[in-house]
Amino acid sequence: MATTKKSKGRKKPAKKKKAKKFKWPTVKVGPIAVAATLAVILILILVPHLRRRSNEYGATVPADAFSYMLDVSHHQRHIAWDSLKVMTDARGRTVRNPANAVRIKSLDYVVMKATEGENWKDDKFQEYWTASAEAGLRRGAYHFFLPTKDPVKQAKNFIKAVPQLRHKDLAPVLDVEVKPSGWSKEKFNAAVLSCLKELEAYYERKPIVYAPDSFVCDVFNKDILSYPIWVAHYEVDRPKAERWRYWQFTDRAIVYGIDGKVDLSVIN
Numbered sequence: 001m002a003t004t005k006k007s008k009g010r011k012k013p014a015k016k017k018k019a020k021k022f023k024w025p026t027v028k029v030g031p032i033a034v035a036a037t038l039a040v041i042l043i044l045i046l047v048p049h050l051r052r053r054s055n056e057y058g059a060t061v062p063a064d065a066f067s068y069m070l071d072v073s074h075h076q077r078h079i080a081w082d083s084l085k086v087m088t089d090a091r092g093r094t095v096r097n098p099a100n101a102v103r104i105k106s107l108d109y110v111v112m113k114a115t116e117g118e119n120w121k122d123d124k125f126q127e128y129w130t131a132s133a134e135a136g137l138r139r140g141a142y143h144f145f146l147p148t149k150d151p152v153k154q155a156k157n158f159i160k161a162v163p164q165l166r167h168k169d170l171a172p173v174l175d176v177e178v179k180p181s182g183w184s185k186e187k188f189n190a191a192v193l194s195c196l197k198e199l200e201a202y203y204e205r206k207p208i209v210y211a212p213d214s215f216v217c218d219v220f221n222k223d224i225l226s227y228p229i230w231v232a233h234y235e236v237d238r239p240k241a242e243r244w245r246y247w248q249f250t251d252r253a254i255v256y257g258i259d260g261k262v263d264l265s266v267i268n
Contacts, residue, residue: 058094058254058261061086062237062247067267068105069246070255071142073113074124076262081135083257084110086264094254094264107255108267109170111140114161118146118153121161129162140170142210147180147191155198171205173230177212179219189221196227208246216241230265244268 068086072079087101088094095101110132113122125141132139143158145151158172165172174196179188192209199207206227211220213233217240230246233239239247246265253264 059250059252060092065266067108069109069265071111078259080257081131085256114141115158116144142173144175151195173208175210213239
């Protein structure tokens with residue numbers, strides 16, 4: 001009888017290795033890091049609140065201020081012409097929310113930039129000039145004077161943009177803020193006066209001269225000072241100049257109906 005082969009025994013299944021549990025790395029945080037993290041969180045929470053608050057309150061108006069004049073240019077893009085108001089709270093600050101106001105006053109004039117130099121024209125001027133008139137506002141226009149450019153050509157640039165003024169419109173305004181360092185007072189005054197004379201001859205009205213307080217006190221001669229003066233000096237109780245008709249007292253005022261902070265003047 002034939003012999004049979006012995007059957008091989010079955011192999012035992014290999015034992016599965018237990019998966020190692022993942023251990024999160026431990027990070028030691030010192031008190032300085034904790035404080036820095038908390039500071040960042042606090043800033044993220046407070047900054048939006050502070051921004052809203054800074055946009056609610058603006059510059060404080062001068063004591064006894066009652067008549068106001070706003071000036072704008074292409075930098076102000078959103079203006080509700082029929083809603084413009086100067087509102088102040090009990091501390092005399094300009095405010096945006098009517099609920100915080102104790103006094104609400106309409107603007108007496110809105111002055112807008114028309115031209116600069118010999119050829120440049122503000123791209124929002126015609127729109128603003130028309131819109132302000134349609135809203136029934138008394139308005140004004142100004143030219144930014146560049147002393148190194150021909151003063152007569154500059155006057156003609158303004159005249160082309162503003163060919164006529166209504167009786168209730170402000171006289172043309174010459175904005176004088178730049179004096180070349182190498183120029184004498186005599187040369188500078190002669191250039192400014194030449195532009196003023198050209199404007200005066202065309203409109204048959206004395207133009208207004210806008211300038212920093214330092215120009216009014218230390219640079220302009222008596223011929224220029226014979227024109228109505230609109231002086232600019234911020235964060236002071238009163239300008240140094242003794243004789244002025246308009247005073248731009250801030251560039252941080254809030255006017256209801258216009259976004260952001262703006263230039264605001266009072267009328268003497």
